Amino acid sequence: MTASTPSPSRRRRTYTAVAVLLAAALTASLALTLDGSGDGNTTRRDAATAGTAPADPGPADESLLALARRDASDPLAVGRADAPVVMIEYSDFQCPFCGRFARETKPRLLRSYVEKGVLRIEWRNYPVFGEESDRAARAGWAAGRQKRFWEFHDVVYGTERERNSGAFAAExxxxxxxxxxxxxxxxxxxxxxxxxxxxxxxxxxxEGYGLGVSSTPAFLVNGRPILGAQPTETFEAAVDAAARAAEAAGK
Structure with missing residues (x-):
């Protein structure tokens, strides 16, 4: 007897249900994994608005460093595959703080680091706000199939839209x-x-749920975490520190 293949709608319902359970189970590990503290009371809203960026995060966890895919053909990444610094970004197209990062910080990182071969940015679809977030994530992937992911990204984040209002209907x-x-x-x-x-x-x-990420945006800069749409200077400092460490390690 051959098992039947779940329909796309059933797959989405299953994915959403499992994701919710995993997010609930891993909330405590978010604090331990991403900000190094034992306080598990970080909320999605707190993390998105305030964020955390340890001044001295210590050595990067090798398991987090290994999450960088460095696939030169990945349309959801920008920058050299062999760049010394990789920033992984977990984002939701409905997240206003992700939009702030996209409009205010990412252009500066592209000019100052990506174009100079220092930084690679790898996008991870991390839909946390329900069906419209999931649909938008799938649309971003579909745009990437035609090498237009980042153009689609800029269009979506170029306008602030009310969440779960129908703004991400298929048409x-x-x-x-x-x-x-x-x-x-x-x-x-x-x-x-x-x-x-x-x-x-x-x-x-x-991948994000496995880390315990429960808010967007969340970032790993060569395995070191940053939560929230923090000031551009925070990201610049993190990239500079990671580049120095990579140079010292001879990478």
Missing amino acids: KLVAMAREAGVPDLDAFRADLESDEAGAAVERDAY
């Missing part, structure tokens, strides 16, 4: 893809609804 996502220059919108629609899109988003999300 509105198609309109965003059109604005981002996605050339084949029929293929985009098909990719958006595909099992492959769901699997890609699940892979990213489970």
Whole structure:
């Protein structure tokens, strides 16, 4: 007897249910893994607004360093695959603080570090606000199939939208893809609804849940954590420190 393949809608429901359970189970580990403290009372809102960035985080955890994929063909990454510093970003397209980072900080990091070969940024879809977040994540992946992920990213974050208001309905996502220059919108629609899109988003999300991430945005800079849309200077300091450490280690 051959097992049946779950439908995309059933896969999404299963993914959402498991994600919620994992998020609840791993809330305590968020504090231990990402800010080094034993206080498990960090809330999604607190982390997103305030964030944490230890001044002296100590040596990077090798298991966190290993999360960098360094895949030169990854359309959801920007920067040299062999850059000495990799920043992994766990974000949700409905998160206003992710939008703040995208508009205010990321352009400076691109100019100052990515274009100079120092930094690589790897995006991870981390939908935490429900079905519309999941749909937007799948749409980002679909845009990436046509090498337009970052253009789609900029279109989405270029406008602040009310969360779970229908702003990420399928045809509105198609309109965003059109604005981002996605050339084949029929293929985009098909990719958006595909099992492959769901699997890609699940892979990213489970990676974050495995770390105990319960808020967005969250970052790892060469394995060292930063939570929240902090001032650009915080990220610059983290990248500079990671680059110095990599140079000292001969990487």
